[in-house]
Amino acid sequence: MKLKLATLALGATMAAAPVMADLVFPSLSYRTGPFAAGGIPFADGYADYFTLLNERDGGIGGEMASVPECETAYNTEKGVECYEATKDSGALIYQPLSTGITYQLIPKVTADGIPLHTMGYGRTSAKNGKVFSHVFNYPVNYWDGASVGVNHFMKQAGGSLEGKKITLLHFNGAYGREPIPTLEALSAKHGFDFNAIPIDYPGQEQKSQWLQIRRERPDFILFWGWGVMNQVAVQEAANIRFPMENFMGIWWSGSENDVIPAGDGANGYKSLQFHNVGNDFPVFDDIQKYVVDAGKAAGAGDQVGTVLYNRGVYAAFLAAEAAKQAQAANGTSAIDASMMRDAMESLEITAATMEAAGLPGFGPEFKVSCENHGGDGLAAVGQWDAASQSWSLISDFEPSDGSVIGPLVDADSAAYAEENKVAMSCN
Amino acid sequence: MPDQLIFGMEVFLNGLMAGVLYALVALGFVLIYKASGIFNYAQGVMALFSALTLVGIMEGQIPFAHLINAIFGTELHHFGWHVPGILAIVLTMAVMVLLAICVQKFVFRHLVGQEPIILFMATIGLAYFLEGVGDLMWGSEIKKLDVGLPQGINLAIDETTFGWFGYGFFIDNLDIVATIIAALLVAVLVIFAQYTKQGRAMRAVADDHQAALSVGVSLNFIWVMVWSVAGFVALVAGIMWGTKSGVQFSLSLIALKALPVLMLGGFTSIPGAIVGGLIIGVGEKLFEFAIGPLVGGATENWFAYVLALIFLVFRPQGLFGEKIIERV
Structure with a gap:
């Protein structure tokens, strides 16, 4: 045996x-x-x-x-x-x-x-x-994504974000908080108001967040979600009739899974992508x-x-x-x-x-x-067409703002190196 | 009227509606705990399983298609028909009754008289089993659930409140429907428990199952009945939550929303589940509205538990729970 x-x-x-x-x-x-x-x-x-x-x-x-x-x-x-x-x-x-x-x-x-x-x-x-x-x-990376998203909104707003308001709706964790420093720096550079609204895991209930959005009426929303949080956010945006062309998810909030449950209400929702669809x-x-x-x-x-x-x-x-x-x-x-x-x-x-x-x-x-x-750091913008049930890229792969992201990368990596006693070098 | 007060009223109303949805989940826990003393960890998964089954039946999906295809090399996916929502709900309910019979026959019948922790552990096993079977039967992709429930802003309320305050309130049509259904459900459950023979038998079993046995009440029948009713409540919750987010495996996590409701309302009271749900719903929404922005937001998950714990300090058995006095 x-x-x-x-x-x-x-x-x-x-x-x-x-x-x-x-x-x-x-x-x-x-x-x-x-x-x-x-x-x-x-x-x-x-x-x-x-x-x-x-x-x-x-x-x-x-x-x-x-x-x-x-x-x-x-x-x-x-x-x-x-x-x-x-x-x-x-x-x-x-x-x-x-x-x-x-x-x-x-x-x-x-x-x-x-x-x-x-x-x-x-x-x-x-x-x-x-x-x-x-x-x-x-x-x-995420900071490139935030920058490409802001650039897209800027084009959409006619070349300037001065006086506009951008809200980051995000997973309340390390992933969701990643773009905040970049968006704060971009806010200072382009003159738009910025605020962040977190959603706790798993994100099945987002009424508070969307009521806040409805009260504050941001011009554009960037969204960093994953899992059920995505489907609920797209549905809630449709419920409050937020203009979908002004609502853009990061690439982890831009699959078929995220938009199909909301049906026609998801039509026009945008998402960043770093590969084709x-x-x-x-x-x-x-x-x-x-x-x-x-x-x-x-x-x-x-x-x-x-x-x-x-x-x-x-x-x-x-x-x-x-x-x-x-x-x-x-x-x-x-x-x-x-x-x-x-x-x-x-x-x-x-x-x-x-x-x-x-x-x-x-x-x-x-x-x-x-x-x-x-x-x-190149990313494209995709848009959902509910009628054909398909994503399509509506921009080329476009660059992020290296002048903002470069210093942030240097500062954060230097802090990591100091904290973990890593000697910076290129072999 | 100050803007903040108007906004607060809108938040309050939405909190009530959210509370109803929490209470729908909590009700399933209460029913089983009340009748059998089992804290059913699988209640969230039952909501998931019922919603998966409902969509599968509506879409004419062949159960276990992936498994069948993998074993026999076939290409089966759909029967090729669509089942109307109402009929699919009836068929799903039949599946939930079948599940209740199986749960009773193969699990809890063999555990009569065991410690509560053993029964609780059995429901954990049941949760994992059901999740796995649900995956095998219906697949793990996200499914759209549409049984014809309205969704989106209620324009009548929006326009009326705009006329009153110069600001239109947002109330989701789905939440209004959920409130009506929950009210009907509670009324039916209360009438059933108070005025029917089976309901009285269920209460007798809940009070003392040995005494109930001695007067001829069939424990097996009562427990199958209770698990079936809990299955029905799970189906209602699964429909409401599944309509909001699509039917997917995270649906089982809605159980997390029920726990503070149960702590607050008590594990043995149907009205307690409703009132507890409303208090949690309103409390967490108002706290997020008033205090959330000062502390970085996302307060709802933890605040619900804090609120429940505060109530427990003053009423350990919950608002409507039965006070247990053990004399030594």
Whole structure:
């Protein structure tokens, strides 16, 4: 009996563990819990892109990619457990899709020498690679998002925000409070009134916040929400008849999930995006052919082309491109985390790179360096059309205000360096 | 009239409406606790499960489709029909009754006479089980729920108050409907408990289940009945909250809103759940309005518990709870 159990246990371990020669891209996913509706499409997109590379191209540079999943349920403690459980599997990169988990992993990945990519989330000042050697947040961060949003409102207001009022409606936590310093600085620069209204987790009840908005009548609202908070906010905005074209969410408040429950009332709602939307890209034809139709999709295959699925694909694409560049730079296909980190620090995504991957114009072009782990901070504005039930980009990928964000990044990263005794350097 | 007073009146009215929605969730807890002494941790998940089932039936979704497809390689998703809202509600209620029978037969029947903490732990297990089954049956994507309830600003109130104060009050039509439904629900529950044979039997079981047994009351039947009624209340709460936010797994978190209501109103009183809900709703909204801006806002979650705790200092059994005196 004991022998049988031991054999079963060994078999299970062998089945679960990645083959050590694979390129390992652990996926700290959340397919359960209150945030599953956002976590599932991202995890599916992330896994499906690597499956596509394996099935169509024979892997990356001849090495098969493996994507072991670990369920975090968007819980920080579980996320850290997942990291500890998978880091010795040859992990090349982590993308935890959670600001809370990111904050806990920053010192750990730095000590373990594994790069952490927090694409459009996490600690904004990680853009400074002289302080955060193993943390990358390209192509864009929250402060870029706040700046691009304000720029868009400025254009909408005819070129000036003087005397206008912008309200930040936000998740009452580290994630939601991230853009406040930027918006305060932009308020001083452009002469608009700014106030912030927090919403406590989970955000199912937002009557107080929307009554306040109705009383104060801001000209524009920026919104930093996640999970059920998004759907309720869009519904409440529709209820008080706030003009939807003046209401813009960050990219985590701009998926189909967030607007469909509000029906026609959500029409015209805007959201920042750092990658394109829809499924009109060659890569999705290949995913359909090699992954979904072949029965190898990570999920049900019904999320292809949705905003968060696309984000998962984009995250995997950026990781795969860094792996390719690491292989080229080191002359070996069997790269390790250190090589991956170095490649991420010199990553360049051009139009040609995206075209070659079947993603023409899918995201902004950008270049990473030691001084700049955050890329060029370009974001676009998307708008929801309730009739066609689809998002479309209504602007190009446009730059943020570097003159405001640069000093804020320097100040915050310097404070982190001092607090944690990190010597600033570029290797 | 000063602006702040007018705004305060609007906040007060919205607080009352929010309180009704909290009370709807709290009612389910009260019913089960009153009849069986079980604090049902799964009440929030029951609201989620019922709302998921309702949308699934309305949309003609095939239950366990993903599982069936994964095992048999099929491509099944929908039956191809849509079920009208009323019929879907009736069918969902049938599912909730079936659930009540299963819960009683497979869980609590085997735990009769156990310590309250054991029963509580069983409801925690039930919550996780139901959440998992709900996911397997209906999927985890966010679903739009539309049973025809009106939503958005009530224009009549807006225009009337504008005429009076020069400022139109915002009252959500959905909140008005929820208030009417909650009032009807409470009236029906009170009449049921006071004037029907089954209701009196339920109260007898609540007072002393052994004595009730001795006079021929069937414990099994009463507990199935109570879990079914709690399932119905969960369905009503699931419809109201699901209409606001779409049906999604965070719906189970509405239970968090019920806890301070229960602490304040008492675990054993139906009117207590209503009055407690109203006090919490109004209290948290007025506090957020008056004090929130001074302390950075987002006070509602913690203030509801502080308010409940303040009441507990003076009435540990809650406003309407039964005072338990144990003589040594």
